[in-house]
Amino acid sequence: MKILYSNDELKTCIRRLGAEIGKDYRGKDLLVIGLLKGCVVFMSHLLVEIEGVEAEIDFMTISSYKHGTRSEDFKFVQDLDSEVKGRDVLIMEDIIDTGRTLAFTQAHLRNLGANSVATAVLVYKKSNLEVPIEEPKYVGFSYEDKEFIVGFGFDYGGKYRNLSNVYQLEEKDYKIYLSA
Ligand code: 5GP
DSSP states (O other): OEEEEOHHHHHHHHHHHHHHHHHHHTTSOEEEEEEETTTHHHHHHHHTTOOSOOOEEEEEEEEEEEETTEEEEEEEEEOOOSOOTTOEEEEEEEEESSSHHHHHHHHHHHHTTOSEEEEEEEEEOGGGOOSOOOOOSEEEEEOOOOSOEEBTTBOBTTBOTTOSSEEEOOHHHHHHHHHO
């Protein structure tokens, strides 16, 4: 594995996003919605960088039936507890790849009557987009490479989320995982 974003780079980037969000949502009724499980590390770092806003948080778990590595059809494993109607909603997602998860989530929140729906994403694989999405307002890193990334919340087969840096998996890492 090789480091893509170090913990210091991640924290600097998240501090910048937090400052922007704090400025944009001052005085607003902010409901932050995390998409589990990938959001956990990014969201917990980002939340504490948002100053001057009395944010509420909630979570959704959406499961996709994967065809290969692509997410296709979605179902709710855990839906929101919070009232969304009339609220300013900010989705926090770890990564946008094909855009399917985000498009589904944005449509769901719009249907629930949110006053506004914005998105904060740590890593945006913009060139992989396959469906139209409402562009994320807060983007940590734009990622153009093909390699799969892990660490800082990103998993491979459920593992590696606890790593403090973001890494790119290399060929030999897949072999180690498969032979374990
Ligand atoms: P989308 O619906 O945008 O295609 O995919 C979003 C999901 O794909 C993410 O929540 C994540 O589970 C997975 N994903 C896409 N690319 C990567 C990657 O490079 N690393 C990891 N760990 N997950 C990825």
